[in-house]
Amino acid sequence: MLDTVALYYFSPTGGTEKVGMQFAETIAEKVVAFNLGDKKQDLQDAAADLTVVAMPVFAGRIPAIAIEKMQQLDGHGRKAVTIVVYGNRAYDDALLELNDTMMAGGYEIVASAAFIAGHSIVPEIAKGRPDKADLAEISAFAEAVEVKLFDLRQEEKAVPVKVPGNRPYRESGGVPNVVEVSENCVVCGKCVEICPTGAVELISGEITGNPEKCIECMACIAACPVKARALPQEVQTRIGGFLAPLKDVRKENETFL
Template identity: 40%
Template sequence: MKTYPVVEITFSPTGGTKKVADQISCYLGNITNTMNLIRHDVSFSDVTVPSDSLAVIAAPVFEGVIPDIVIERMKEIQGNHANCVVIAVYGNRAYDDGLIQLKDTAELCGFNVIASVAAVAEHSIMRQFGSGRPDEEDNKELKKFAEEILEKLSSEKELSTDYFVPGSHEYKRLGNLSVVPKANASCTGCGKCAEACPTGAINKNNIRTGDSSKCISCMGCIAACPKGIRKLNPVFLAAASLKMKDLLSGRKPNEIFL
């Protein structure tokens, strides 16, 4: 079956979204270019995706929607009528309006969205939920999804972008969680957290805390800390885990729409 040059566009603060995207991309073809929407010091306004490539766009769902900063950066990119797969990655609860929002945004950018995928990764805050995902079972399922996408691309029929995707075009945000990770006195000031922050919420001159007005609670700074020093308040984390246990427990599904 024919494969394609893949342009991979991701926003993956803790790495789970990138793992999912890589699994699908590697089965669709050769990744010829990657774009990291984490970068707050980069403009994407001069990016035009080659029309003969296959774009894979992956982003996490926070509180039922795709983070505003991701949508803003996506809208700078010129899709140039390239075929596209969008992937909304969720932390073992639900993807709500995130998938349809990602599809709509990609279409606004000029992409031809031929498949939409909802996939599970570890919860970025309470990592015991969805722990280890995507795992081997997920990888087999994502490979199957990629094969379905390639089959659609190889069909002699006109590629359809008019297919059902769950969710509402109102893109309803389910809450406004704002938790800012902090470092203790053991912080060495290496600056890795500031480099990883997608919104520039961490000042290199005041590394230990973050600007709550900019922080989107993505946990990228925690993932980037080489010493494991940057953390959330353990009392908050324990209380939140207990409150969300029923919603986040069990094995939630990956789904494809095309």
């Protein structure tokens, strides 16, 4: 078992954090965690036996805010494991984009993986995942990475990990959707606190939203204690219809060593 792992994660609704922590706690005695969505937490280059980066997939890409934060770090040749977490459709170019970012920052990628978690917008898709079987697979992956690290001498570089994806990456973005706020809102401010991009603000006693800053991460919706926030019903219906064929499909996790 390793002594220390530095875990960097972006997890607006909790699924990616769960996957990342399962991996990190399996492979190391101590986990130093950095939540990239926490505006109050200082981002640091953590000297550890291994760097683990866990990111959600948004429409086949890594959220830009998370990429920008990771670009602030200098890997200094440290070994890293990259993980993407997606809601049962596909991860497209996300894992390749994450690996490119990490390698450009001076990290050496020794292993990568793509794991499933419940879809943040359509909770019926991949509901309950990562489940017991997924967690066991994550732990098995961590154990395999530990063996690989042991086999690599301190001065030896790993053979570059090959992952699926295309360059240029698929286009990201699209027309932003405005999160609707119902009359149930009690202006508690939790949505303001948790929003990673500052798209939600409390102004003159009212909660306001900036659609140009919103990345539809669903953090504010998941955090609302009175369920006063939601995407417009027509948006939910459209996305739900698009993903409906995946409701009863169990996508398999993928690992790359």
